Amino acid sequence: MTTAQLELAKQVPTHVLPKRSLYRDAARRFARNKLAVIGLIIVIGLLGFAIFADDWFIAPLLGREPQPLIAHYNYDEAFIGPTGAFPNSEFWMGADLNGRDVYSRIVYGARISLSIAIMSQLVALFIGLPMGAIAGWRGGKTDFVIMRFVDIMSALPVLLLAFLIMLRVGASYWNVMLAIAITSWIEICRLTRGQFFTLREKEFVEASKSVGAKTPRIIISHLLPNALAPIIVSVTLGIPRAIFAEAALSFLGVGINPPTPSWGQMIGREGIANMTYFWHLALFPAVMIALTMLGFTLVGDGLRDALDPKMVEGK
Amino acid sequence: MNQLRTRLLGVALTATLILTACGAPAAPAAAPQEAAAPSGPVVNRAGVTLPADAAPLDKQVMNMPAQEQRYMTWDASVYAENVGDNFAWADSCVRPNKDFEPQPNACTSWSVSDDGLTWTFNLQKDKVWSDGTPITADDWVFTLQRFARAEYDFEWFYGMMGIQNWTKVANGEVPAEELGVKKVDDYTFTITTDRPTPYLIKIMSDVWVAPQHIIKDRLDDGTWALKPENWVFAGPYKLEAYDKGRQLVFVANDKYTGPFPPLLDKIIYKFIDPQVRFTAFQNGELDSIGGEYTDDLPPSAIAQVMANPELKKELITWPNFMTYYLFFDTWNAPFDNLKLRQAFSHAIDRDKIVNGPLQYQSTAAYTMNPPGFPGESISVLKDVQNYDPALAKQLMAEAGYPDGKGLPPLTLYTRNAFPALTNAAEAAAAMLNENLGVEVQIQSLDYDTFMDKLRNQKRSGSGDFSFALVPYEFDFVDGSNMLGVWGGCEPEGVTDRGQMPGRHTWYSQEFNKLICDAGQVLNDEAKRNELYAAAEKLLMSDAALVPLYHPINNALVSHEIVGPMFEPNSAGQVTWNRVRFTSRESEIYRGTTPRP
Numbered sequence: 001m002t003t004a005q006l007e008l009a010k011q012v013p014t015h016v017l018p019k020r021s022l023y024r025d026a027a028r029r030f031a032r033n034k035l036a037v038i039g040l041i042i043v044i045g046l047l048g049f050a051i052f053a054d055d056w057f058i059a060p061l062l063g064r065e066p067q068p069l070i071a072h073y074n075y076d077e078a079f080i081g082p083t084g085a086f087p088n089s090e091f092w093m094g095a096d097l098n099g100r101d102v103y104s105r106i107v108y109g110a111r112i113s114l115s116i117a118i119m120s121q122l123v124a125l126f127i128g129l130p131m132g133a134i135a136g137w138r139g140g141k142t143d144f145v146i147m148r149f150v151d152i153m154s155a156l157p158v159l160l161l162a163f164l165i166m167l168r169v170g171a172s173y174w175n176v177m178l179a180i181a182i183t184s185w186i187e188i189c190r191l192t193r194g195q196f197f198t199l200r201e202k203e204f205v206e207a208s209k210s211v212g213a214k215t216p217r218i219i220i221s222h223l224l225p226n227a228l229a230p231i232i233v234s235v236t237l238g239i240p241r242a243i244f245a246e247a248a249l250s251f252l253g254v255g256i257n258p259p260t261p262s263w264g265q266m267i268g269r270e271g272i273a274n275m276t277y278f279w280h281l282a283l284f285p286a287v288m289i290a291l292t293m294l295g296f297t298l299v300g301d302g303l304r305d306a307l308d309p310k311m312v313e314g315k
Numbered sequence: 316m317n318q319l320r321t322r323l324l325g326v327a328l329t330a331t332l333i334l335t336a337c338g339a340p341a342a343p344a345a346a347p348q349e350a351a352a353p354s355g356p357v358v359n360r361a362g363v364t365l366p367a368d369a370a371p372l373d374k375q376v377m378n379m380p381a382q383e384q385r386y387m388t389w390d391a392s393v394y395a396e397n398v399g400d401n402f403a404w405a406d407s408c409v410r411p412n413k414d415f416e417p418q419p420n421a422c423t424s425w426s427v428s429d430d431g432l433t434w435t436f437n438l439q440k441d442k443v444w445s446d447g448t449p450i451t452a453d454d455w456v457f458t459l460q461r462f463a464r465a466e467y468d469f470e471w472f473y474g475m476m477g478i479q480n481w482t483k484v485a486n487g488e489v490p491a492e493e494l495g496v497k498k499v500d501d502y503t504f505t506i507t508t509d510r511p512t513p514y515l516i517k518i519m520s521d522v523w524v525a526p527q528h529i530i531k532d533r534l535d536d537g538t539w540a541l542k543p544e545n546w547v548f549a550g551p552y553k554l555e556a557y558d559k560g561r562q563l564v565f566v567a568n569d570k571y572t573g574p575f576p577p578l579l580d581k582i583i584y585k586f587i588d589p590q591v592r593f594t595a596f597q598n599g600e601l602d603s604i605g606g607e608y609t610d611d612l613p614p615s616a617i618a619q620v621m622a623n624p625e626l627k628k629e630l631i632t633w634p635n636f637m638t639y640y641l642f643f644d645t646w647n648a649p650f651d652n653l654k655l656r657q658a659f660s661h662a663i664d665r666d667k668i669v670n671g672p673l674q675y676q677s678t679a680a681y682t683m684n685p686p687g688f689p690g691e692s693i694s695v696l697k698d699v700q701n702y703d704p705a706l707a708k709q710l711m712a713e714a715g716y717p718d719g720k721g722l723p724p725l726t727l728y729t730r731n732a733f734p735a736l737t738n739a740a741e742a743a744a745a746m747l748n749e750n751l752g753v754e755v756q757i758q759s760l761d762y763d764t765f766m767d768k769l770r771n772q773k774r775s776g777s778g779d780f781s782f783a784l785v786p787y788e789f790d791f792v793d794g795s796n797m798l799g800v801w802g803g804c805e806p807e808g809v810t811d812r813g814q815m816p817g818r819h820t821w822y823s824q825e826f827n828k829l830i831c832d833a834g835q836v837l838n839d840e841a842k843r844n845e846l847y848a849a850a851e852k853l854l855m856s857d858a859a860l861v862p863l864y865h866p867i868n869n870a871l872v873s874h875e876i877v878g879p880m881f882e883p884n885s886a887g888q889v890t891w892n893r894v895r896f897t898s899r900e901s902e903i904y905r906g907t908t909p910r911p
Contacts, residue, residue: 078745083671084614097614097672097734098742171758257726258757259741272590273734277615 026306036302042295049110071104076259084278094280097270105261106284112262114292116177117242121235123181128188129231133219135189136196147193150186158183159248166254176255180245184238191234195227229304236300240293247289263288359580361551361567368877370905372580377602377876377905380592381584382610383560387546390461390525391537393469394762397563403582403900404565406549406573408436408455408519410898413884415792417516420573421450421524421549431511431837436519438502444547445570448528452504457527459506460484460491464534472790473522475799476515477508491533510804511835513843517791524549551577551901561586575901578878582900593619596871606870606892608637608788609733617675617869628910631870631881633890634678636685636789638797639739641727641861644772644781644820646812649722654714656858660700661707662750663743669864672738676869680862683787683797683851687886689840690794690833690847699855700862704750711751719752728768728783732759739863740784755782773820774813784863794847795834801854804831821859826850868892877906 030036051057052069059066073080081095088094093102135146153161165179199205200223208218247264249255256262258269263285271282357365357372365375384397389405409417409425422436442450462473463484474481479495495507508515526547530539539545546554551573552565563584567577587595592604593616605612612620620626641659643650650656665679681700684691708718716722729740737757744755760768765785772780789796795803803816805827812822833846854860870891880902883889891899 076745076748078742079667079671083674084618097738098745099671258737259744260756269732269737270734273613274615276593277618
């Protein structure tokens, strides 16, 4: 090749179309999906609750205990309202039987429930994704070993397993998070492995291999983006499921310890038993769990549609 | 009431005689005839004639709620027994009346030797199991031998009787025949104790005879009763059917000849979730709910009942002999510090709890013994632990933790997180936080884990089980009972406080001496109760515990259910779920006119 030819090659534009990437497309598609945006607003609102319940982020600088911001009272301040007061202008969601402000506890509860749910799913992702990827890509004996382990794990009832783990390690915030993570990576692993299994036989993978692409490159730029959609949906849907798991564990007394509130614990501890009269004790935490579930489901669905590489703009 | 009983007994005996004379086929024919005539008396399937105001026979059915459990009988397990509160189908030596005085039952009479060490019991002679086998002294001796096995979860309770060689038999060191329970003849047996135990007769009301001819092996783990062909009953009722997961159906036992013949024809225990029982009661699916300590009416149900005059008529309320208390590990830091314990005891406003989350469900507690219990001295001890936040703060500072500084965050353990208990725990935690600056989080443990931790803490004298909330419900009405969890007669030659009687990590030789001396005073209840009061004073002043409340039980009982059960006792109380201590199933029936 002559120098002139090289110069010429440099001048030829590599793309005739405007520069696009999968994720930029996805963002555009997501923004056009009204339901997904509603879901995102809900999720952001909940995160706002969780973060700004009190001023924990400046309190240490001022050298004092955190003061409530969005919340009206600290979550464990008892006897500030009448026992079981119904919702009114002072106690927006009423008071519980110990005279605590339910609204404040809901706000603080968002912090507990969401942080445990999100973190547990991230940990599950960090376990499940690599395991599934290795099994799906390598196949053969590796696949056999990993999948048999997954089979054993999935034969155990999730909640029972989490319960047994909690019994062993004792109730605390971090233990709940880990117990849920340990029991929820299986689905992610299965999904990843299934996706990789089908995708690795596809022509575009063959093509990448034939032009000499290395394994990491194939996995990161070809397999992962194509496999990601169901995994993202699974993780997003795993969040409300983790909230339920946390609620169940708290109910059984091996989850979040009172007086720290979590929505599930609020329902299980006082809510259900008193639903026929003090309806507000169960209703508001239940609505919050429903909203969270709806929010994350809508976001998850929106992401799935937006991230699907087969979806082409304009179609 | 006695008149009625005598009359009923007479009728029952006559009916049994007639039925026996006529032979079995006559029985089914007789019942419909009676039921068909609306003006005639109602006779149930056991041949007992019900009082004149009884509703027709087909209405003599009662539906009650229950929690399904693993075991079927008392001798297998007390804590995991199916319908643990149904004693209608078992038979005890004596039965307390409404004032808790032991009345003859299977044991028609008893006497105690002058030295208070040997008890002689005479049995009713014509009693048979529901399969027709006679109930004899062999069964009673076998029953007590069977209770004396280490694996039995109520062995500790019968240990309080002080029967000779009890511990050795329970631990398998000597054969069961060495136990101080001996057969004299077929209908007489004796119990010999190591020391005088004047309250032994009260514990005999909790000795429920077990069928030796069926169980055979004294050490059987309870599987014998899981087989339907093994079901034999000694009480006024017998099990007709067990629908797993659904219900237990009991019917009047036609073989019963004791002093408490059945009135209701059928009792159905439905396995219904506690959360929907109130609705089930309102729908008429259940005839009674609530009144048990882990399953009392929830606050919402009570609020509805209080607002509804019709429901309020069906409400039965009585104070339970029971205490919910905080306790400490007084052998280790930080609670080996008396000032700290005293600070805690003055920092909790019991009135706020009993008027707030536990309204209608509790009275404030300042002592271990509840009001009305033998030996209680609430009027004297009330101020030992009164609510005084200023004093509490001062004591906290004197203890070395001004405003809670320096005290690590505490974990308050609770046993079985039912809502009322957790509410009390959270209220206490909030007040400790507000008044003393102490950080408390609450951790609920299941029954077994909690009790294991409690036992291990005491045995080893160390561990993390330093602060907890637990209830104690009386087993028999005697001054020794509730104080017994804190100590008793010290075993000879034992110096390790972890081996001393009682279940808590608190020890006082003086307290043990008082309790032990009181137990051996014969024929002088006033003197005994004086000693118990002195012992309790010691206990409360040392702030070994911080009592929170004595529960008030609430039960709803359909107003169609009538009978002598609803006559008040000498304290003016009508109780419902104290079955163990009364003969409820023999004192209720469905009437034609509702209860006033």
